[in-house]
Amino acid sequence: MNINKESYLNDNLPFFKNLSEEEKTMIYNASHIEEYKLGELIYSKYKSCSGIVLVAKGQLRAFMSSLSGKEITLFRLFQNDICILSSSCVYQNLSYDINLQVEEDASLIIIDGKFFKEVLDRNLSVQNFMLEVTQNKLSEIMWVLEQVVFFSLEHRISDYLINEHYLKNSSEIYITHEAIANDLGSSREVISRMLKRFEKDNLIEMGRGYIKIVDIKGLKLLCK
Amino acid sequence: MNINKESYLNDNLPFFKNLSEEEKTMIYNASHIEEYKLGELIYSKYKSCSGIVLVAKGQLRAFMSSLSGKEITLFRLFQNDICILSSSCVYQNLSYDINLQVEEDASLIIIDGKFFKEVLDRNLSVQNFMLEVTQNKLSEIMWVLEQVVFFSLEHRISDYLINEHYLKNSSEIYITHEAIANDLGSSREVISRMLKRFEKDNLIEMGRGYIKIVDIKGLKLLCK
Known part of the structure; x- marks a missing residue:
């Protein structure tokens, strides 16, 4: 799949237009495209921080797994979705492990966590976006918990x-x-x-x- | 219990010192003290937004409940803890209901959600704090889910x-x-x-x- 990184970032990151030219360049340079096949593990507790994951194409599943191999799906990511939970270097307070696996061949844009965090720390618009996405994820996980318990x-x-x-x-x-x-x-x-x-x-x-x-x-x- | 609201806010809100004088006054004026007794419900799906809850004294329990009356504890709040999840007016994206109940007689400082949101929307330091607290809560709830499932x-x-x-x-x-x-x-x-x-x-x-x-x-x- 041919992805124009700049226009993708521009179209799919709500805060992108509010960045300074310097910040835009920073995010642009810190991001790259990766292709994944069905079944591949993009991120797991055995891999280091993968950064912010944008789904340009395909479908992913985020799940928790136990030592004995049991799993539970937390949420799915579709085209144009963003995954921030796979970025332990941005999300310093997350003390658990999630796994991210490909369910449909995927083209991903990965933004390096360290550079993203630099922009995050100084830009209100990026902070606001992250807070919103985190609140959404919290809602989704509360929903899963509710289903399991009740x-x-x-x-x-x-x-x-x-x-x-x-x-x-x-x-x-x-x-x-x-x-x-x-x-x-x-x-x-x-x-x-x-x-x-x-x-x-x-x-x-x-x-x-x-x-x-x-x-x-x-x-x-x-x-x- | 005698609580000096200003010194409490100053000592327990990490972002307070980074606020402008105007913002400090805004938060100060938008907050009030409430006293609660053991067993009382501070917040539930039947109450409207209660704002940001700071525990000056006592102990609270945050839980989800089902229609049939089943419950599960999400986390507990102790002295100097803060509860942001009870503030649906700040947390616009939370689509679930939590309950907040007193486990030990409590003195709470409640910051009105609407005013808090105004400061939140324009102050990087408050955003940063909220993101951190939300990430922590997400971690805690993931932990509960992990326990229940695995x-x-x-x-x-x-x-x-x-x-x-x-x-x-x-x-x-x-x-x-x-x-x-x-x-x-x-x-x-x-x-x-x-x-x-x-x-x-x-x-x-x-x-x-x-x-x-x-x-x-x-x-x-x-x-x-």
């Missing part, structure tokens, strides 16, 4: 299948049980057991690598 | 009892099963069942309103 897994799987159905505009959802488990912070065994119950109750049919929704009303009842 | 309830209750033991410096912990449930995002029934198992395994003894730790090494083994 809703049964039955409810959450139904909700998940219904969402996928509307997102993909299809009653056949191509997804593995493990992927659902990793999104919802559960284990593959538990998800498979629950899906089998859904199948027994004639809510879904399962095939090799896909789940077919046969009774969406029934699934919706489980989310009441 | 650790068994057995592990979490053991960990909870051990922490209380060290915090209170006593092997007798005066707490109800419901309070533990509300902290951990579980139900009283589930907590009681698990504590009975702990008692049967000679890890604890239970009395009226208290839990006595009899085998802390055994509890620690459950947290491995």
Whole structure:
């Protein structure tokens, strides 16, 4: 993909137009394009600070993982989204580890964290932007916590299948049980057991690598 | 309690010394002292924006609650702590509801959200402070999520009892099963069942309103 870095930064960073020429040059020079393939890990606890990540193309998943390999998805990033949580050098107070993985081949613009922080520290408009993005992320993570604590897994799987159905505009959802488990912070065994119950109750049919929704009303009842 | 508002703001808001005289006066005039008793709700989804809350004395608990009355503690606030999440008028992007309740009689300094936001919007030092506090809160909430998703309830209750033991410096912990449930995002029934198992395994003894730790090494083994 051919990306014009300058026009991308200009179009997608709300604060860019408020930067001085010097600051614009600084951000421009401190950023570079990287291409990633499906499944690749962009950032993890084993990698050092990757800086600010802008998604020019593709789709990413941010998740937490446990030592035993369990995962939970925190949020997804789509075209023109920005990820600041992968930048521990900008976010000095973050004491946890997140992972960032490619779900659709991606072109990313990475802004070096150290240079970004220099601009951040002296520009009100950048501070304001960062505060807003951080507040949004806090909201999203509160939402995940709320789901995990207050809703049964039955409810959450139904909700998940219904969402996928509307997102993909299809009653056949191509997804593995493990992927659902990793999104919802559960284990593959538990998800498979629950899906089998859904199948027994004639809510879904399962095939090799896909789940077919046969009774969406029934699934919706489980989310009441 | 006699609180000198000006010296309190000066001593406990890291950005206060960087404000202009006009901004200092603005924050001073927009803040007032409120006294709260144990158990009182300072802020909830049914109350409008309460502004920035500074704890001059006492202890508060921030928690989320479900429609069915289930709760999970997000963090606690102690003397000189600040709560920004209760200020939806400053935090326009927060789309969830938290509750703030008094755990020890409290004297609070409340800064009106609207005025605070005016200073925030034009002062780099205040922005910087807010970003830092928000990052910290994000970390704390990620930690809660990690606990809930990746650790068994057995592990979490053991960990909870051990922490209380060290915090209170006593092997007798005066707490109800419901309070533990509300902290951990579980139900009283589930907590009681698990504590009975702990008692049967000679890890604890239970009395009226208290839990006595009899085998802390055994509890620690459950947290491995």
